[in-house]
Amino acid sequence: MFERLKSLWVIGTTVGALAFLVPSFAIAQSDPLPSWNDTAPKAAIVEFVEKVSKEGSPDFVPEPERIAVFDNDGTLWVEHPMYVQLAFALDRVKAEAPGHPEWATTQPFQAVLEGDMKALAAAGEKGLVELIMATHAGMTVTQFQTIVTDWIANARDPRFKKPYTELVYQPMLELLAYLRANGFKTFIVSGGGIEFMRPWTEKVYGVPPEQVVGSSIKTQFAMKDGAPTLFRLPEVNFIDDKAGKPVGIQEHIGRRPIAAFGNSDGDLQMLQWTTLAEGPRFGLIVHHTDAEREYAYDRKSEFGHLDLALDAAAINKWTIVDMKNDWKQIFPGN
Amino acid sequence: MFERLKSLWVIGTTVGALAFLVPSFAIAQSDPLPSWNDTAPKAAIVEFVEKVSKEGSPDFVPEPERIAVFDNDGTLWVEHPMYVQLAFALDRVKAEAPGHPEWATTQPFQAVLEGDMKALAAAGEKGLVELIMATHAGMTVTQFQTIVTDWIANARDPRFKKPYTELVYQPMLELLAYLRANGFKTFIVSGGGIEFMRPWTEKVYGVPPEQVVGSSIKTQFAMKDGAPTLFRLPEVNFIDDKAGKPVGIQEHIGRRPIAAFGNSDGDLQMLQWTTLAEGPRFGLIVHHTDAEREYAYDRKSEFGHLDLALDAAAINKWTIVDMKNDWKQIFPGN
Known part of the structure; x- marks a missing residue:
């Protein structure tokens, strides 16, 4: 589904060159965000993407500067009952x-x-x-x-009895693909372990290992019996959470993102760093409001605690996704 | 020149689709490495690139795995009389x-x-x-x-009286472009400061900030008068040299490169980590042998000390570039 969607949009962007191959009505009718209801968040996303990617627009952003950063736990996949x-x-x-x-x-x-x-x-x-x-x-x-x-x-999730990589949010998969189809480079910036995510993010999110930022422990290089090895040491190297997220972004990406997507107080500083600057900026918070289809939690939750960032969203006009009302579908598949 | 070369090769790779637009003889005659003499290093590079990028070849490497890492000082630009x-x-x-x-x-x-x-x-x-x-x-x-x-x-270099960004090696610019045209992602992995390089590497080398790995000092995020800031602290964060290079590569890229290019003992471990593994691998050392057009130095030099890595090159069959004999031209322009 995800790959098919991506293909559709790649085709969409090259429709000028390939018009003789693709019936244009198919493009005109395709919706890049089919799992999103036609509520405010979807409209805000589309408006932002269109204005920064349209040449000649006063808000046009050159492609190399279209950097989007995504938290992982609770933003791209489930974080309850525990990370x-x-x-x-x-x-x-x-x-x-x-x-x-x-x-x-x-x-x-x-x-x-x-x-x-x-x-x-x-x-x-x-x-x-x-x-x-x-x-x-x-x-x-x-x-x-x-x-x-x-x-x-x-491994299987205790409630849904599915692999965790199937408990990713379908609307966010569509959003990642939509951004990439419009010239964005998408990065994960997570408090989770960088090497815990890299083995599967490319397949699941389309985000390659070199675009994953996360927490890490120290590693040491050594030649062992003529073979080079990188050994993982029991020592913290970097915590990519809260005020660490802008630091991790600068260290790994070296540019200030123009769009940030998170769901908890751990994402507050990333959202501030991304949005409180000149030029077009976009901040979004996924608010877990759907106990039936997923979970409902915010200010009192231990995993994915959302309190300060929820207040900051109102002040800074970040888009808030109400999962229950704004998402047609939560997980991929039927 | 650099951009033109890149364009030619991009066209070259899509010639199947666009054959009706581009006279094919123009492609057949274009040389991706015109500043390289027709000596062993050029042949070794072309042989490697062709075998890993040709589908069906026993040495074929899927595009996302085509990671190439380049040292900067002495490999891509001058490092004498001082860094x-x-x-x-x-x-x-x-x-x-x-x-x-x-x-x-x-x-x-x-x-x-x-x-x-x-x-x-x-x-x-x-x-x-x-x-x-x-x-x-x-x-x-x-x-x-x-x-x-x-x-x-x-700033101007004391000997050549030119901006340092013009004292980059034309053959290496061609090599970067040639690799990218064949599906490689090119990274800089330098002992130099990551933030000292990022402001100009995209323009000069075609390497964007997020593909630059280097040494760093610690930074701290803080809100100042409502504005987010990242402040540079007088404390070493990471030294991306010698045994640090494979560590920096893993932290930033998260995949093992298949090709590495260096010129000094600071690159030894990066070359080991890249080449001493299964599958097709390529290691290259730029040997500064041209006192007339640039500089001649190796085992006794303070900047760009090349001793252990020169011995290791012979043992591991890394390609050695003899600048004087293998490069037609050193710097861009006439």
Whole structure:
């Protein structure tokens, strides 16, 4: 579906050159955002994209400057009942437990192995970092890519019983494709681990590894038995969240984006950095309001906490997507 | 010249579709690397590019995996009599001296202001870091971009009396364009400062800011009077040299390159990481052998020290460019 949509739009943009091949009415009738209801957010997106990509428009932006940044958790895919990467870490603890008999009596590992979510919560951020380091470091970059690829292919979400890569938001897939068809370069800028996302973002979102920005641990290069290796160390390198997001954007992209898409307070500074500047700018927040088809949460949620950024949206005129009212369909497929 | 060459090759690759528009003999006769003599390096480059980009070839590499990485100093532009960025730092000390009366009697600043290269050398790496921090930090990212852009437009090389951006290697410009015309994505991976390069690499090399990897200092995001700012701090963030280059490549690109181009021991690990793996791989070292048209240096040079990597080239069958014999022309223009 996603690839087909993209193809349609690539064809659409070259219709001038290929008019003799494509019946033009097919183009005129195609809707780049079919899963979006005809409410305000869709209109705002289309208006923005058309004005920056139309040569001669006073708001025209040259193609290389059309940089769009997307948060991942809660903006492109589900983040409840917990971040997918946390589910990965918990599964990895279970998978590696046989090699670590000491985990049976050591927190926070014991809590994970016993499914004791209360004890796990009590371990706090320190416990979480321990879990991440124990499951994300101590192997080469290549080995970690294989572990992630295998897990993401086999893991299932507890509520929808589907692979996590099918619990991505269809309207956002259409938005990514629509932006790219109009000369935008799309980047992911996530608080999640950069190497946790890269193995599957190209296939699922059309975003290649070099356009993924995220949190990272340190790596070390060494020659081992004549073969070069990059080894993952149990040490934080960069946290790509909150005030870290503009820093990560500058480090990786080196240009100021003109459009930013997020869903939580972790995206506030990215939205500020993107939109509070001269020229045409676009900011959007996905507001989870659909408990029936997905989830409903904001100011009181632990995962995807949306409070300051919701207030800032009103002040800065960022577009707010009300999932329940603005999206015809949540996930790909029927 | 550069843009024209690129256009020719883009046309070349789409000649099937546009055959009725372009006389085919023009394509057959065009040489993608006209500044290269018909010696071994040129043949090796063309053979590699053709085999990885030809569908059905046993060595075919899908386009997204065609990643090529280039060192900058000494590989794409001159690095003698000193790194261009060092010349920038020295000029900045002079420009900012009026605001720092204490520099007149404080090393290493005094050495710079008095042109005392012996005292400057005595200040060693510690002195160099002090110079870099004093001239590269303490302003916003945007302000630094303006400073670099102004300097690069006005500074002149002491020997050739030309802007540094004209002292880039014409054969390497052709190589960058040739690779891109064959589906490669070209990245710069330099020990130099990432923000020192980004303001001009797109115009000069056709490499956009998001495809530049380099050394960096830390930056901090803050809202100042309602405006978002990224402030440059006097603290090293990452050194993209030697064993740091594969780390920088993984962090920024997230894929292992299949071709690497360098000229010094600083590029050794990047060449190892790129070439010592399965599948078709290409490594190349630019050897500065032309004292008349440019410079001749290797094992004993301070800037662009080439010793271990020269030995490794023979062992690993990396291509060595002998500038004097393999390049018809060094710089763009006549």
